[in-house]
Amino acid sequence: MxxxxxxxxxxxxxxxxxxxxxxxxxxxxxxxxxxxxxxxxxxxxxxxxxxxxxxxxxxxxxxxxxxxxxxxxxxxxxxxxxxxxxxxxxxxxxxxxxxxxxxxxxxxxxxxxxxxxxxxxxxxxxxxxxxxxxxxxxxxxxxxxxxxxxxxxxxxxxxxxxxxxxxxxxGPKLPTPTASKDQPKGKSRKRGDSGYIADSAVRSAIEWRAVNLAVAAYEAAGYAVDYTGASKPYDLAVEKGADRRRVEVKGSSGAATTVELTNGEVNNSREPTPADLFVVDGIQWWREPDGSVQADGGDVRWWKDWTAHDPDLKAIRFRYTLPVGG
CATH class of the missing domain: 3.10.590 (ph1033 like fold)
Incomplete structure (x- = not known):
């Protein structure tokens, strides 16, 4: 209470x-x-x-x-x-x-x-x-x-x-877990919505729920989808004919009004190749008896031809080069 x-x-x-x-x-x-x-x-x-x-x-x-x-x-x-x-x-x-x-x-x-x-x-x-x-x-x-x-x-x-x-x-506490597609290996950990989720297993489950929904959405729209999150500053490379796009995916368990972006993600949104932002918030998660974490649900918002403009960015961390000596 x-x-x-x-x-x-x-x-x-x-x-x-x-x-x-x-x-x-x-x-x-x-x-x-x-x-x-x-x-x-x-x-x-x-x-x-x-x-x-x-x-x-x-x-x-x-x-x-x-x-x-x-x-x-x-x-x-x-x-x-x-x-x-x-x-x-x-x-x-x-x-x-x-x-x-x-x-x-x-x-x-x-x-x-x-x-x-x-x-x-x-x-x-x-x-x-x-x-x-x-x-x-x-x-x-x-x-x-x-x-x-x-x-x-x-x-x-x-x-x-x-x-x-x-x-x-x-009524029931949570929906019955549904089968989800296998997750690609090696997804890099990213920051979440309005704050950092301390539990890495929870963070990963939320991120992968968002990625799986993004993959399904682009495939339903006729795109060929390649997961790139382990090696590139964007999560998906999608292609349909001459239309090639880079997709940044963000997931949150809360109601997202902001997302955190790395320097690479900001720069990627400003490249000549079109970039999309795919956000899933309100994702539910739960822990299974064996300790694994599952995630389901979520509300999708989708911005095509997206650019992270300076007025919409707020600096929350700096890397400072120490002076010589000291």
Whole structure:
């Protein structure tokens, strides 16, 4: 469950990789344990007139490494006034649905005794585990949501709050994997959409899902297709009669509004040979019992005769030549 007051609730999970002192923090790190298809509940501080659970979303892909301008909302965080870009994790979400009847804090507090009992039973069942329970109890104040960003939501708590039928109502977690064509060997690893995906197996599955869709699309349009991603600064060389093109393919598990390009990819788009940009976002991935990663789905956008113009490029990294000496 996400605990937030953001205006774009349900868009994604977005948290810094460390706390304000640079140390790992469970309330952020739990974001990296979310799997595609997982249900994420959203606790919002004002949307329902009082704090409470207002809706749910589905996780749709791998978390990505990116940056965030973040200030913790607790008393200490607000007092620090520290708001600057920091390394962050982003997990895309899809299909936000508001609850027809939000679960306000007043209803949660009415179940205080039941929630305490559920916590005690879970602690007895998992004596060495870390529960990251969604609510905090105190003898000095009323029950409240944990003062953090992200928590676990036990099924027992869903039942107490009247949300126990939520998972059953949503149907299957993920589509049944479909057979895909064999992947060519040696594809170079590239950067993804709005950030770098840390898990190389996930990154590769997403990239190959996009490449396979691009190959199928060009073959359906009558082109002969040659995979070139292992040796050239573009992924496909396609040919139909006198029409010869170079195709750059990008895949993302999130909703792509930008893609990252290498210097070679930018230069290729400016060569006399026509270049196309083929982007697939919203790709779903999952991990099989044997540890392998599969990917499916995705929405295609396709730009023909594409050039990466300077005004549309933003420098995010430089290679600096060190002065002699030092």
């Amino acid at each position: 996400e605990i937030t007051d953001r205006d774009d609730v349900g868009a994604d999970l977005f948290a810094p990789t460390t706390d304000g002192s640079g140390r790992p923090y469970w309330g952020y790190e739990l974001v990296t344990f979310v799997q595609p298809g997982d249900i994420v509940l959203h606790w919002h501080k004002t949307l329902a007139g009082e704090p409470g659970i207002v809706g749910w979303s589905r996780a749709t892909g791998a978390y990505e490494d990116t940056d965030i301008s973040w200030q913790a909302h607790g008393t200490v965080g607000r007092a620090s006034g520290n708001l600057k870009p920091r390394p962050a994790w982003r997990m895309p979400l899809l299909d936000y649905k508001p609850l027809k009847e939000p679960v306000p804090i007043s209803d949660v507090r009415a179940s205080d005794a039941d929630l305490r009992e559920a916590l005690a039973e879970l602690e007895a069942r998992y004596p060495s585990g870390r529960l990251y329970f969604p609510f905090g109890f105190s003898n000095k104040r009323e029950l409240r949501a944990q003062q953090t960003y992200f928590v676990k939501m036990p099924r027992e708590v869903l039942g107490i709050l009247g949300l126990d039928d939520l998972e059953r109502a949503l």
